[in-house]
Amino acid sequence: DGGITQSPKYLFRKEGQNVTLSCEQNLNHDAMYWYRQDPGQGLRLIYYSQIVNDFQKGDIAEGYSVSREKKESFPLTVTSAQKNPTAFYLCASSAGLEETQYFGPGTRLLVL
Amino acid sequence: QQQVKQSPQSLIVQKGGIPIINCAYENTAFDYFPWYQQFPGKGPALLIAIRPDVSEKKEGRFTISFNKSAKQFSLHIMDSQPGDSATYFCAASKGYALNFGKGTSLLVTP
Numbered sequence: 001d002g003g004i005t006q007s008p009k010y011l012f013r014k015e016g017q018n019v020t021l022s023c024e025q026n027l028n029h030d031a032m033y034w035y036r037q038d039p040g041q042g043l044r045l046i047y048y049s050q051i052v053n054d055f056q057k058g059d060i061a062e063g064y065s066v067s068r069e070k071k072e073s074f075p076l077t078v079t080s081a082q083k084n085p086t087a088f089y090l091c092a093s094s095a096g097l098e099e100t101q102y103f104g105p106g107t108r109l110l111v112l
Numbered sequence: 113q114q115q116v117k118q119s120p121q122s123l124i125v126q127k128g129g130i131p132i133i134n135c136a137y138e139n140t141a142f143d144y145f146p147w148y149q150q151f152p153g154k155g156p157a158l159l160i161a162i163r164p165d166v167s168e169k170k171e172g173r174f175t176i177s178f179n180k181s182a183k184q185f186s187l188h189i190m191d192s193q194p195g196d197s198a199t200y201f202c203a204a205s206k207g208y209a210l211n212f213g214k215g216t217s218l219l220v221t222p
Contacts, residue, residue: 040121040215042114042212042213042214043156044212048208090155103157105154106153
C-alpha cells in the first residue's frame with residue numbers, strides 16, 4: 001500500500017516546547033515538502049527537500065526546522081520560536097521538483 | 113502577496129448542477145495549473161491539472177478551462193453530486209513552488 005503517512009494525527013504543544021511531526025513516504029519520491037494550512041487560507045510552503053541531506057526554506061520557514069537523513073523521511077520540528085503554531089500541517093512528495101505533488105493526511109497541531 | 117486569486121469563497125449548488133470555480137494569476141512564468149480536492153480533516157488530493165499549451169482538459173465529470181491571454185483558469189464539475197461537497201484549491205507553479213488559491217468550499221445539496 002503505497003503512500004504518505006503522517007503522525008500523529010493530533011499533537012498538542014505546551015508553551016516553550018519543541019515538537020516534531022513525522023512524515024514518511026514509500027513512493028520512492030525524491031522530493032518532499034511541508035505546508036501549513038490555516039482556516040480559510042491556501043497552503044503555504046514551509047520547507048522543501050529535493051534530495052537526501054539537502055533542504056531549502058520556503059515562504060514561512062521561521063520557527064521551523066527539518067532534516068532529510070533518509071529518502072523516505074522528512075520530519076518537521078516546530079520550535080518554541082514559532083509563536084503561532086496552531087495549524088494543519090501537510091506533508092507532500094513528488095518524483096521530482098517539477099512533478100505532481102501528492103499529500104499526506106495531515107497533522108493538526110494545537111497549543112495548550 | 114497572493115499570486116493566485118480564487119473565487120468564489122463558497123458555493124452552493126443543487127445535485128446535477130454545474131459549479132464553476134475561477135482562478136486568476138499574474139506570473140506569466142507559471143506553466144502548471146493543478147486543482148486539488150480536500151475533504152475535512154484530510155490532505156488535498158490531486159483532481160486534475162493542465163499546462164498552458166491546451167485550452168481545455170476533461171477527466172470524468174471534471175473539466176479545466178484555461179485562458180492564457182486572460183491569465184485565468186476555471187474548474188467545472190458536471191452533474192455534481194453530494195459526494196463532491198469539499199473544498200477545492202487551484203494552484204499555479206513554475207518548478208517546485210505550488211502557489212495556492214485560498215480555496216472554495218462547495219456544498220452540493222440533494
